[in-house]
Amino acid sequence: MASYDAALFVGGTRFIGRHTVEAFLDGGYDVTTLTRGEHDDPFADRDGVENRTGDRTVRADLAAARDAVDPDVVVDLVGLHPGEVREATDVFADARYVYVSSGSAYVPGDVPMREDHTPLHPCDPEQEDDDSAETYGPRKAECDRAVFAAAADGVEAMAVRPMLVQGPHDYTERFGYWVNRVAEHDEVLVPGDGGSLLHRVYVADLADALLLVAEEGEPGEAYNAADRTAYSLDRSLELIADALDTEVKPVHASERELAAHDVDPGDVPLYAPSPMLASTGKLAALGWEPTPPAESVAETALAHVEAGVTGPEDSLDRASEEAAIEALTE
Incomplete structure (x- = not known):
């Protein structure tokens, strides 16, 4: 296994990010979160965690964080539009980039949904910049395609597709x-x-999955995350x-x-x-064991x-x- 030391989180102070920061800290990483500062920072007084204020939609903010941190790993928790993911995979082209996607990227129908077989939603150009719930799945699917395109160009980019996430600090309730x-x-x-x-996934298990994919995942691949x-x-x-x-x-x-x-x-x-339901065999093959x-x-x-x-x-x-x-x- 390669050795990685510095992790940059785009997002990271609310629900999934909060647990994933903990997993990376336990894994020996120095962590920096890039957020807009609109929510309380649970890591404000924690050793090993720094926060930078910035907007992920502003390329200069991403580049400034990259230059300050020089991350080995980037975990993108808040990419909601394909253009944001294309920008991020370009700015962070020298890091291992893990995009947090969603099981909503799949066209429903297969039971279970499999990463390499179940089709993803199409996404029309006008949907890419939309913010409605109706376009969430198509936008996540197009973000995944942006990850795959970046990997084809040599970026160590991967996607993790969680099913519905539950656990402490879940603000969706x-x-x-x-x-x-x-x-x-x-x-x-x-x-x-x-x-x-x-199908659901416990947030602490998802955090472990993101760490595992960051270290062991194959560029250009997607990994479903759901309870076994x-x-x-x-x-x-x-x-x-x-x-x-x-x-x-x-x-x-x-x-x-x-x-x-x-x-x-x-x-x-x-x-x-x-x-x-989603197949989790690919993630299990990396050694993932959910709670x-x-x-x-x-x-x-x-x-x-x-x-x-x-x-x-x-x-x-x-x-x-x-x-x-x-x-x-x-």
């Missing part, structure tokens, strides 16, 4: 919705039969209840039953009407309860949920 429901209520409304499968064991919504509730030493009863409802009570299943976090779900869910649930996480603001409100539960259990 999607898994926190379910933790709060289990912590506060005896019954919770679950769309479908409870078997909804949306996929588990359903009902199983999630069981694991959360075990962690919190409580009990919960899922109340299942079909989409027709939900509609009859004015509940949109899309307002329920983590519900997937069709299985969304068992019972352990990762327990750590996440306890952290969410301590932080007072309740769920996304636009998720199903409890009053509507209770009305539906009452009608369904009469």
Whole structure:
């Protein structure tokens, strides 16, 4: 294994970056984060971590960080538009560049989705600079293609595609919705039969994957990151209840039953009407071993309860949920 000492994170102070900085510190790296300074820096007083204020959309800021740090590894956590990734792979052409992509880059359909077989979303030129949720997948796919193009030109560039990420400090609060429901209520409304499968990855395991790919990954490759064991919504509730030493009863409802009570299943976090699963064989071949779900869910649930996480603001409100539960259990 090659020896690398200096890591530059584009982003790095919120959720995925926060855990990945810790993994790189544990790996013996000196770490610099490049951020706009809009959020609290959890590493402000940590040895081995420096922060530079800059905007990743400004080439001069990227170049200044490169010249100051001379990074062996660059981890790009906040590339949302293909032009940003093209710029970054050019500025950091002499480093090993790891781009944090997404399982949303895939065209849904394959079960499981495989890096070298499942097609990526097309991305029209007008979509590249868009910021809507509808173009997120196509933009991530085009960012991956930018990584592959850079690798073809000799840059040691790689992509990691996490499925839905959960864990402590998750500001999206999607898994926190379910933790709060289990912590506060005896019954919770679950769309479908409870078997909804949306593949997820524990954030600390994703951090380890990013470190592993930075050191051992093959330029021009993409690596899926997801738990080796996929588990359903009902199983999630069981694991959360075990962690919190409580009990919960899922109340299942079909989409027709939900509609009859004015509940949109899309307002329920983590519900997937069709299985969304990703193959993780490529990452496992590098030696990646994720945390068992019972352990990762327990750590996440306890952290969410301590932080007072309740769920996304636009998720199903409890009053509507209770009305539906009452009608369904009469």
